[in-house]
Amino acid sequence: MTEQATEKIDASLVKAFVYSTKNVLNTMVGVDVELGKPSLRHDPQPSYNVSGIVGFTGDVVGNVVISFTGETAGNIVESFCGEKMSPQSEDFSDAIGELCNMIAGNAKKEFGLNAGIGIPSVVIGAGHMIARMSDVPCVLIPCKCDVGNFAVEINIKQVACLTAEVK
Amino acid sequence: MTEQATEKIDASLVKAFVYSTKNVLNTMVGVDVELGKPSLRHDPQPSYNVSGIVGFTGDVVGNVVISFTGETAGNIVESFCGEKMSPQSEDFSDAIGELCNMIAGNAKKEFGLNAGIGIPSVVIGAGHMIARMSDVPCVLIPCKCDVGNFAVEINIKQVACLTAEVK
Numbered sequence: 457m458t459e460q461a462t463e464k465i466d467a468s469l470v471k472a473f474v475y476s477t478k479n480v481l482n483t484m485v486g487v488d489v490e491l492g493k494p495s496l497r498h499d500p501q502p503s504y505n506v507s508g509i510v511g512f513t514g515d516v517v518g519n520v521v522i523s524f525t526g527e528t529a530g531n532i533v534e535s536f537c538g539e540k541m542s543p544q545s546e547d548f549s550d551a552i553g554e555l556c557n558m559i560a561g562n563a564k565k566e567f568g569l570n571a572g573i574g575i576p577s578v579v580i581g582a583g584h585m586i587a588r589m590s591d592v593p594c595v596l597i598p599c600k601c602d603v604g605n606f607a608v609e610i611n612i613k614q615v616a617c618l619t620a621e622v623k
Numbered sequence: 624m625t626e627q628a629t630e631k632i633d634a635s636l637v638k639a640f641v642y643s644t645k646n647v648l649n650t651m652v653g654v655d656v657e658l659g660k661p662s663l664r665h666d667p668q669p670s671y672n673v674s675g676i677v678g679f680t681g682d683v684v685g686n687v688v689i690s691f692t693g694e695t696a697g698n699i700v701e702s703f704c705g706e707k708m709s710p711q712s713e714d715f716s717d718a719i720g721e722l723c724n725m726i727a728g729n730a731k732k733e734f735g736l737n738a739g740i741g742i743p744s745v746v747i748g749a750g751h752m753i754a755r756m757s758d759v760p761c762v763l764i765p766c767k768c769d770v771g772n773f774a775v776e777i778n779i780k781q782v783a784c785l786t787a788e789v790k
Contacts, residue, residue, distance in 0.1 A: 500711065511678060511741035519744060544667065549754030574678035574741030577686060580753030586744060587716030 462591040466614055469567065470494055470595050473520065473608050476562030477599060484558060485535045485603070492598035493602060500585045503596065503607040504528070506543070508556030509577045512564075515572035518589050518612030520563075522556045526580075528604030534601065549578040558599075569614065589613070628760040634780055637661055637762050642686065642774050643729030644766060651725060652702045652770070659765035665744060667752045670763065670774040673710070675723030676744045676753060679731075683738035685756050685779030687730075689723045693747075695771030702719070702770065716745040726775070736781065756780070 481489045497503075502523035511519050514581050524532065526543060526584055533551045541548040553576040560573045577609050579586070594611040641658055648656045664670075669690035670704040677687050691699065693710060700718045701707050720743040727740045746753070755761050761778040 500713075509676075509744045512742065513741060517742060519742070544752075546667075546755065546757040548728075549752075551758075553754055572680075572739075574680055575684060575686070577676045577678065577744055578754035579746050579751050580754075581748055583745050584748030584751040585711075585716075586746055587720055588713065590713040590717070 461591060463592045463613060465487040465592050465595050465610065465612070469516065469563075469612055469614065470597070470610055472563040472566035473559070473610055474597060475566055476559050477522075477597070477608055480558045480562055480573040481532075481554065481599075481601060485532050486553065487535070487603055489599050489601045492600070494595050494597045497594040497596040497609055500588070501583060502586055502609060503598075504605075505582050505584075506552060507579045507584065507586060508552050509579065510556050510560040511574040512560075512612050513574065515569040516564075516612050516614050517565060518592065519586070520556075520560055520612060521586055521609040522559060522606065523609060524552070524602055524606040528606050531603035532606075543580060549580070552576075553578045600601065628778060629760060630759045630780060632759050632762050632777065632779070636730075636781065637764070637777055638731035638780055639730040640777055641728070641764060642733055643726050644689075644764070647722065647725045647729055648699075648766075649766060651722065652699050653782075654702070654768040656766050656768045659767070661764045662760050663683070664676055664761040664763040664776055667755070668750060669753055669776060670765075671772075672747065672749050672751075673719060674751070674753060675719050675748045676746065677723050677727040678741040679727075679779050680741065681741040682736040683731075683734060683779050683781050685759065685777075687727055687779060688753055688755070688776040689726060689773065691773040692771055693766055695773050698770035699773075710747060716747070719743075720745045748764065 506529040517591040592613040673691040673696040759780040764775040
């Protein structure tokens with residue numbers, strides 16, 4: 457059914473997201489995140505209903521999706537912005553987008569590569585599906601914190617290592 | 624309810640998409656597209672169930688969503704790739720993503736600005752919502768062709784015009 461991923465994902469890319477997710481949630485939302493064991497995600501749907509998608513360009517290409525339950529997203533936005541917001545409001549998705557941007561930006565710095573990130577797209581809706589690259593696996597990191605569950609779904613690959621060599 | 628857009632969208636950005644949509648569909652899918660009158664889109668949901676999202680960076684920021692009915696997307700993929708594909712398959716979303724990438728890339732050339740485009744995200748699912756920038760309106764161009772209906776939803780703005788001045 458699903459095409460087999462032909463490449464492995466670099467563990468250092470995953471580790472960068474483990475670090476940045478903990479760091480950004482702690483600093484910006486004030487919660488301690490407990491990250492579970494990363495696993496491969498085969499289901500084409502993101503784990504939950506609210507997804508922030510960040511595209512990578514340059515030495516690293518692909519998408520990272522940060523997927524929240526509606527309740528978690530609401531709680532996180534409330535802590536992040538200091539007020540309750542309707543998921544229909546533009547400020548709600550702006551806040552989720554900004555948080556995803558920070559997590560991706562923080563991870564990007566950790567990569568030590570010449571990667572760029574696009575502006576995040578925030579998608580809300582039960583059962584939506586987000587396309588992935590088929591040649592690298594999607595690595596899911598389950599995340600738990602006081603305000604609820606979410607998941608980081610990493611589907612990126614390194615396409616050049618020129619700047620990595622320089623380190 | 625909805626925040627009022629405080630800026631106007633530059634007509635030349637919209638015209639670039641009119642040109643590129645006709646051009647790419649004609650060249651790559653072999654269909655003539657009839658584009659309707661652009662209007663403002665206030666509904667936070669894309670017009671249809673299959674959305675290709677392309678993020679712009681650099682002198683132009685924001686997202687453009689190309690939104691297809693499931694049937695149109697299926698027909699377009701079939702013409703584009705020469706075979707019928709299941710909407711669940713990765714090749715299906717790859718094809719939609721590639722087509723959106725071409726439309727956005729073609730439009731970008733028309734802008735004559737120093738803009739970049741990210742890799743497209745393809746989202747499939749009834750009733751999904753894609754976040755937009757609130758300070759510029761979303762301009763919708765309805766599109767009709769032999770294989771069905773789709774819409775180009777433009778929510779971008781020019782943030783610098785240095786390269787435009789040089790022309």
